[in-house]
Each structure stands twice: as structure tokens, then as C-alpha cells.
Amino acid sequence: MRVLTVDDSRTMLAMLHHTLSGAGYEVLQAEDGQKGLDVLKGETVDVVITDINMPVMDGIEFIKNVRASGAYQSLPILILTTETSQEKRDQGRAAGGTGWIVKPFDPEKLISVLQRVVH
Amino acid sequence: MSDLDEFKATYFDECSELLTELEEQFVAIEEGERDADRLNAVFRAIHSVKGGAGAFGFSGLVGFAHEYETLLDFVRNGKVELTDEVVALCIRANDIVSNFVDAARSGEERPDDYGAEEKALFVTLCSGEDDEVSGEPVEDEEFDIDFIPVTVDLESQGGDSRAGWLVEFAPHRELYSRANDPLLLLREMAEIGEIDVKIILAEIPALADFEPFAVYCTWEIFISGENVDEEKIREVFEFVEGDCDLKINAHETNAADDGADEDEDMDGEDFPSFADLAAEIKPKEPAKSQVVKPVTPEGDEGKAAGPVGVQSIRVDLDKVDRVVNMVGELVITQSMLNQQMDENLKAHYQELVRGLEVLAQTTRGLQDSVMAIRAQPVKSVFSRMPRLVRELASKTEKKIKLEMVGENTEIDKTIIEQLSDPLTHMIRNSADHGIESVEKRIASGKPELGTIRLSADQAGGSILIIVEDDGAGVNRERVMQVARDRGVVGEDQQLTDEQIDNLIFAPGFSTADAISDISGRGVGMDVVVSNIKKMGGSVNVRSWPGQGTRMTLRLPLTLAVLDVMLVKVADCPYVIPLSVIVETIQSSRAEFERLPSGDRVLQVRGEYVQTVDLATRFELSSEVPDDNRFVVLCESEGSSKVAVIVDAIIGQQQVVIKSLEENFESIDGVAGGTILGDGSVALILDVQGLRAVNKRRNAA
Numbered sequence: 028m029r030v031l032t033v034d035d036s037r038t039m040l041a042m043l044h045h046t047l048s049g050a051g052y053e054v055l056q057a058e059d060g061q062k063g064l065d066v067l068k069g070e071t072v073d074v075v076i077t078d079i080n081m082p083v084m085d086g087i088e089f090i091k092n093v094r095a096s097g098a099y100q101s102l103p104i105l106i107l108t109t110e111t112s113q114e115k116r117d118q119g120r121a122a123g124g125t126g127w128i129v130k131p132f133d134p135e136k137l138i139s140v141l142q143r144v145v146h
Numbered sequence: 147m148s149d150l151d152e153f154k155a156t157y158f159d160e161c162s163e164l165l166t167e168l169e170e171q172f173v174a175i176e177e178g179e180r181d182a183d184r185l186n187a188v189f190r191a192i193h194s195v196k197g198g199a200g201a202f203g204f205s206g207l208v209g210f211a212h213e214y215e216t217l218l219d220f221v222r223n224g225k226v227e228l229t230d231e232v233v234a235l236c237i238r239a240n241d242i243v244s245n246f247v248d249a250a251r252s253g254e255e256r257p258d259d260y261g262a263e264e265k266a267l268f269v270t271l272c273s274g275e276d277d278e279v280s281g282e283p284v285e286d287e288e289f290d291i292d293f294i295p296v297t298v299d300l301e302s303q304g305g306d307s308r309a310g311w312l313v314e315f316a317p318h319r320e321l322y323s324r325a326n327d328p329l330l331l332l333r334e335m336a337e338i339g340e341i342d343v344k345i346i347l348a349e350i351p352a353l354a355d356f357e358p359f360a361v362y363c364t365w366e367i368f369i370s371g372e373n374v375d376e377e378k379i380r381e382v383f384e385f386v387e388g389d390c391d392l393k394i395n396a397h398e399t400n401a402a403d404d405g406a407d408e409d410e411d412m413d414g415e416d417f418p419s420f421a422d423l424a425a426e427i428k429p430k431e432p433a434k435s436q437v438v439k440p441v442t443p444e445g446d447e448g449k450a451a452g453p454v455g456v457q458s459i460r461v462d463l464d465k466v467d468r469v470v471n472m473v474g475e476l477v478i479t480q481s482m483l484n485q486q487m488d489e490n491l492k493a494h495y496q497e498l499v500r501g502l503e504v505l506a507q508t509t510r511g512l513q514d515s516v517m518a519i520r521a522q523p524v525k526s527v528f529s530r531m532p533r534l535v536r537e538l539a540s541k542t543e544k545k546i547k548l549e550m551v552g553e554n555t556e557i558d559k560t561i562i563e564q565l566s567d568p569l570t571h572m573i574r575n576s577a578d579h580g581i582e583s584v585e586k587r588i589a590s591g592k593p594e595l596g597t598i599r600l601s602a603d604q605a606g607g608s609i610l611i612i613v614e615d616d617g618a619g620v621n622r623e624r625v626m627q628v629a630r631d632r633g634v635v636g637e638d639q640q641l642t643d644e645q646i647d648n649l650i651f652a653p654g655f656s657t658a659d660a661i662s663d664i665s666g667r668g669v670g671m672d673v674v675v676s677n678i679k680k681m682g683g684s685v686n687v688r689s690w691p692g693q694g695t696r697m698t699l700r701l702p703l704t705l706a707v708l709d710v711m712l713v714k715v716a717d718c719p720y721v722i723p724l725s726v727i728v729e730t731i732q733s734s735r736a737e738f739e740r741l742p743s744g745d746r747v748l749q750v751r752g753e754y755v756q757t758v759d760l761a762t763r764f765e766l767s768s769e770v771p772d773d774n775r776f777v778v779l780c781e782s783e784g785s786s787k788v789a790v791i792v793d794a795i796i797g798q799q800q801v802v803i804k805s806l807e808e809n810f811e812s813i814d815g816v817a818g819g820t821i822l823g824d825g826s827v828a829l830i831l832d833v834q835g836l837r838a839v840n841k842r843r844n845a846a
Contacts, residue, residue, distance in 0.1 A: 037156055037160045039197060042153055081190070109193070130200065130201070143385065144326065144327070144330060146329075
């Protein structure tokens with residue numbers, strides 16, 4: 028199972044990596060939406076976890092772009108963000124986000140949420 | 147180191163970078179660059195600091211950063227105007243965030259009300275524009291995993307424990323378009339309780355009318371179990387709320403019977419039961435593989451190379467130094483091997499020659515890589531200076547602008563870390579004593595705005611950090627007076643202008659109180675200077691009355707490998723850093739002129755240059771006739787030149803600097819030692835030092 032994590036915070040990437048690889052997932056990383064898209068061009072992943080606030084290309088744009096490409100219409104994308112405001116979440120979902128994880132995340136919760144969206 | 151500590155280390159590293167970036171952004175913002183990108187970057191930086199802080203439970207920081215972030219969000223959305231006052235508030239807020247981070251790093255806690263004043267200002271600013279937000283209490287944080295509010299029917303919960311819930315679930319098309327999957331939801335339901343699933347297929351049309359993306363199936367799930375409640379069920383459907391019709395009803399009748407009955411009905415109609423299926427679908431055991439695949443986004447090879455998640459590792463500097471030293475030895479061995487290869491051997495063992503060439507190349511590469519590990523751009527220190535100048539300008543009511551050049555010059559990490567204090571003092575000196583008040587500047591026909599120029603440059607084996615101002619220059623009379631009063635200079639002692647200028651850094655000249663309010667640590671300038679000397683560096687002051695002052699901080703590129711010219715004097719090898727050499731001239735062609743003192747000066751293109759005969763300087767007896775000797779014209783500090791006279795020029799090569807102080811003692815005019823290819827020791831000349839020594843001799 029491969030997870031692409033997209034976040035501009037190294038801390039967050041490291042913590043996601045630790046949690047996910049500890050649970051046996053293979054982890055790919057990207058520092059912003061654009062780099063996330065670049066990764067998806069060359070790699071197949073089972074699920075994406077993405078931050079919203081990022082430079083170059085933010086999470087919302089990233090999700091829109093992923094959904095726009097035919098190959099990834101059914102790729103689960105989880106929004107990882109501290110923004111619990113309904114507005115951000117709705118934006119993410121409107122763009123095609125599958126679900127969300129609230130930062131800071133509880134490792135067990137993260138894994139269980141992942142299992143809610145991946146086979 | 148525990149995982150958590152490691153994450154914290156990463157977090158603090160990241161915070162340092164973010165805070166440096168904030169500082170830079172605000173410098174630009176202060177100068178009026180207030181475009182959306184910049185404001186977004188500022189917002190993101192604080193957002194990231196807050197995010198990590200939340201993960202590690204730094205509650206004070208989270209609380210503060212949250213309010214600050216809200217303000218920044220308002221600012222970037224144009225809801226709060228970015229006035230100069232707001233900018234000033236933000237700069238203060240950056241300091242507070244920085245202090246929170248520092249405290250957290252050293253394991254302390256700032257009191258919770260730290261920064262309360264600023265925090266209150268944030269709230270006021272934001273509330274002026276939007277009452278809703280101000281009404282929101284700080285505690286209403288987003289760091290609890292929130293659940294969708296539920297209404298729980300207490301009666302039904304208190305009922306029969308074997309009772310359950312009937313969930314009617316009818317997905318909409320959007321549910322699929324967001325990559326949610328009913329099967330996974332059923333699987334999760336099976337996790338929290340016993341489920342019995344019925345799929346309703348009645349809506350499925352004939353094949354001809356079948357639309358691939360339309361939704362035809364709905365489900366009825368009966369769930370029971372000790373821990374099942376409506377909240378848990380809602381949580382499963384958290385992501386699809388709004389993308390489906392969901393009805394959750396408490397079911398008090400005997401669930402098992404009900405389910406069984408319906409099951410039978412379904413079976414009768416040949417509808418598949420998903421009960422077994424759902425029970426079977428246990429959450430997948432994730433693969434055991436721990437393989438982490440590095441991601442290398444195109445065009446970003448350097449950055450993403452290496453194992454993912456480990457973008458930096460923390461290594462003890464000692465370990466790096468050991469590698470650096472060994473690489474140094476390797477370079478020497480390699481060049482020794484090279485020298486042993488005479489023409490005869492070369493002709494016979496061509497393979498060996500080729501091998502040696504490859505070795506040389508690899509060694510060079512290895513050396514560069516190792517040095518790169520220790521080197522960092524000087525920017526990290528420079529970036530703190532604009533702010534210092536701003537503060538000083540407002541405190542002294544002068545108009546000062548700071549120009550920075552060469553911020554990307556890379557310097558050894560250890561040196562960078564020690565650069566902050568000297569720079570602070572030098573710049574303070576320029577702002578305080580160098581640049582004149584606006585009135586004075588106008589009176590002396592200068593532009594109102596004073597300029598301090600901060601530059602970094604690599605010059606041979608040294609890094610030159612120069613702080614230059616266009617102020618009044620050192621007030622030599624006053625400096626002498628103070629120096630005499632403090633006993634730094636004896637009553638009858640006469641000093642040259644240059645010596646007087648340099649007194650400002652002399653031990654005992656400056657006092658701690660004079661600088662404590664800036665450095666905050668009360669470190670005197672003399673301590674700073676002695677620290678620089680400990681690193682093998684030097685400080686030099688030149689001043690031109692009425693025109694300005696230039697302070698030059700010369701720091702060694704300690705671990706650097708030098709490109710040098712190998713010369714000989716009385717059969718002893720010496721090396722001169724290639725970067726200081728302007729040209730070499732045969733003695734017979736050089737135009738010398740003798741001064742009344744007996745010293746010779748060299749005339750080069752109409753310029754008189756001081757000469758230093760290495761043989762005389764190092765008290766060697768050269769047997770080479772004068773006309774067969776060579777002149778190596780070198781550039782020393784500033785643009786002044788020195789003509790070094792040697793017996794012979796051997797050639798050009800690379801050497802590893804070995805500290806003389808560590809192995810022997812410091813000698814004027816000698817920057818260090820090195821071991822040559824044949825194993826002999828050569829001294830590395832310090833041209834600036836040679837010149838100074840010679841001057842002193844002349845003076846004596």
C-alpha cells in the first residue's frame with residue numbers, strides 16, 4: 028500500500044512518514060501540490076494525504092488537478108489540515124477530497140481513517 | 147533519541163527556517179512590498195509553526211500563534227488593513243513566536259500570558275472587522291478531533307443491550323466522485339459492531355438504460371453491539387455526509403430475528419447478503435515491507451535525493467571534521483603518488499597513470515562534497531541585520547539604509563554561528579558612531595540617507611566580511627582621548643592614524659554597557675575580537691575623515707583546501723595562496739627604486755609597491771643572484787599590494803591547510819603550514835601579515 032503525503036512542513040511529513048511506515052505503508056513525499064502532481068505522473072499510489080496551505084500550489088488546486096485527470100478519479104484523497112472551519116473542508120470536498128484528517132493527528136485515528144478510504 | 151525527540155528536532159529546525167523567512171518577508175513588507183504571495187507566505191509560516199506546536203503540546207505557542215494566524219488571515223483577505231502599526235505589531239509578534247520556540251527548544255515553558263498584550267491586539271484588530279470571530283473564545287480550538295454534533299436518543303440507548311440500529315444508506319453520485327466507497331464504509335461498520343447488510347438492487351435498470359456513473363444501489367445495515375451508538379455510526383459516515391441519504395434509527399426489537407427474517411426474504415428473492423462479506427473484510431494487514439521509496443520530482447534532484455523523510459540528518463561536527471581531516475590526508479597522499487611518477491614510470495605504466503588521474507578526480511570530488519557539508523550561506527546571519535539597522539536608526543533618529551552583498555557566500559558552519567556577535571557590534575558601531583545625524587549630513591553636503599554596506603566575499607583562504615559606512619569616519623581625537631583615559635594607550639605613545647582607528651576594537655576600549663542593550667548579553671567588543679582571533683581571524687578598521695569607515699572582518703576558511711603557488715627561498719618551500727597573486731615578474735625586468743631608508747619599492751604601472759624579501763624576512767641566506775629571482779605581486783587587504791621576492795617559482799598546486807597554532811605557535815606573516823607531495827613541510831604565507839610585520843620593522 029503506497030501513500031503519497033503532500034505537505035510543506037517537514038515536521039508534518041516526518042511524523043506522517045513515521046506513523047505510516049510504522050503501520051507498514053510505503054510512503055512517498057512531496058512538498059507542495061505541484062510536486063505532488065509530478066510524483067503522480069510517474070508513480071502509482073493507493074491514497075493521497077495532502078495539506079491545504081502550501082506554496083506554489085495549494086491543496087485545493089492540487090485535488091482539483093488530480094481529479095481532472097482521468098486516471099485518478101477514484102484515488103482517495105485525504106485533506107490534512109488544522110482548518111476545521113467548515114468552509115475549508117467544504118472547499119476540499121467540493122474539489123473532490125474524499126475525507127479529512129485533523130492536525131495534530133492521533134496515529135491510530137490516522138490509520139483508521141486511512142482504512143476508511145482505501146481497500 | 148526517541149522518535150518524538152527526533153520530530154521535535156526536525157520541528158525546531160523547521161521553525162528556525164520559518165522564522166528566518168518571516169524576518170525576510172517582513173523586511174520586504176516594511177519596504178512596501180505587500181503583494182498577495184508575500185502575505186500568503188507569512189501566513190503559511192505561522193500556520194506551520196502552529197501546526198507543529200499543536201502536535202507537541204506547546205499550548206502557549208499554539209494559543210498565541212492561533213490568534214496571530216487569524217490576524218494574518220484577515221490581512222491577506224483584506225479584512226484588516228496592513229498599516230505600519232500592524233506591521234510593527236507583526237514584527238513584535240514574530241519575536242514572541244521566536245521566544246516561545248526558543249523556550250520550547252530548551253524545555254522551558256513561557257508563562258501562558260506571555261504575549262497577552264499582542265494577542266489582545268490581534269483580537270481587537272480582527273473584531274473591528276468581524277464580530278463573529280471576536281466572539282469566538284480562544285479555547286474554541288481546532289485541535290480536538292471534532293465530531294459532527296449528534297442527537298442521541300437516551301431512551302433507546304438505555305434499552306435492551308442487544309438492540310441495535312438500523313441504518314439506511316443511499317449514496318449519491320458525488321460520493322463516488324470523491325473516491326469514497328460504500329464497501330469500505332460497510333467494512334468500517336463491521337469494525338464497531340455486528341452488522342447485517344441488505345443491499346437494495348430494485349433500482350437497477352435494464353442494461354440498455356444503464357448509466358455507468360449513475361447510482362442505483364442503496365443499503366440497509368442493521369448494526370448491534372455493546373459499543374455501538376449513533377455517534378460512532380455517524381463517524382463512519384463522516385466523510386460522506388451530504389453525499390448520501392442517511393437515516394439512523396434505534397431499533398429496539400430483537401435484532402437478530404428481524405435480520406434473519408429479512409435475510410430469508412432476500413435470499414428468497416435471490417438478493418445477495420453482504421453480511422458474510424462484510425464480516426470477512428477485515429481491515430487489511432498492511433504489507434510488512436518497510437521500504438521507503440525516495441521521490442525525486444523532476445528538476446529537483448538535489449533536494450529530494452536520499453531517503454524520504456530524512457531530508458536532513460544531524461551529525462556531530464567532530465565526525466564531519468574527522469572525515470575532513472582524512473580527506474585532507476588523502477589529498478596529500480594522492481599528490482605524493484603523483485610526484486613519484488617520473489617520466490620513466492609514466493611511459494611504462496600507462497594504466498597506472500590513468501588510474502592515478504581518476505583517483506585525483508575522485509579525491510577532488512570527495513573533498514568538495516565534504517567541504518559542502520560544513521558550508522552554509524552567510525545569509526542566515528545577514529538576514530538579521532536589516533532589522534538591527536532599522537532599530538538603531540529609529541533609536542538614534544538617523545536615516546540609514548543597509549545594503550547587503552554576497553549573501554550567498556558559503557562559510558563554514560562553525561564560523562557562521564560565531565559571526566552574529568561581531569557583525570552586530572560592527573553594524574552598531576557604524577550606525578552609532580559612523581553615520582551622522584541628518585542635520586550634520588546635510589550640513590556637510592551628504593545625502594540625508596546614510597548607507598551601511600555589508601558584504602561577504604571569499605578571498606583566497608579567507609572570508610572577508612566588510613561593514614562600510616559613508617559616515618564621518620573615526621573621530622581620532624576622541625578615540626585617542628578615551629584610549630588614554632582608559633589606559634589603553636600610554637600618555638606619550640604616538641600612534642599612526644590606522645593604529646588609532648583600530649583602537650576601537652582594542653581590549654579595554656569599549657565597555658560592556660555600551661553594547662549590552664543590543665547584544666543583550668553584555669559581551670564587550672574585545673571579547674568579540676578575541677573570539678575572532680581564536681578562530682584565526684582578524685578585524686581591521688580603516689577610516690577616512692568625513693567620508694566613512696570600513697571595518698574588515700577576515701575569517702579563515704578553516705578547512706578549505708587552498709590553491710597555491712609553490713615558491714622556493716633558500717631551498718625552502720613556501721606557498722602563496724593563488725587568489726592573492728596579481729602577477730609574477732622576473733626580477734631582472736622589475737623596476738625597483740631604493741628609498742632613503744634602504745628599502746626597495748617596486749614600481750608597477752606607475753604605482754609604488756612595498757617589497758618583502760622572503761629571504762630577509764625569514765632570515766635565510768639566498769644564494770640566487772638578484773636578477774634571477776622573481777617578484778610575486780600580491781594583493782593584500784583592500785587594494786594595497788605587496789611585492790614578495792622569492793628565489794624560484796615551482797608551480798601551482800593544491801594544499802590542505804594545517805593550523806600552525808594548533809601544532810606549533812602563531813607566527814606573523816604565516817597563515818599556516820602544509821605538507822607537500824614529497825612529504826616536506828611548507829609554510830603558507832599570509833601576505834597581509836607579511837606587510838604589517840614589514841611595516842613594523844620599518845617603523846622600528
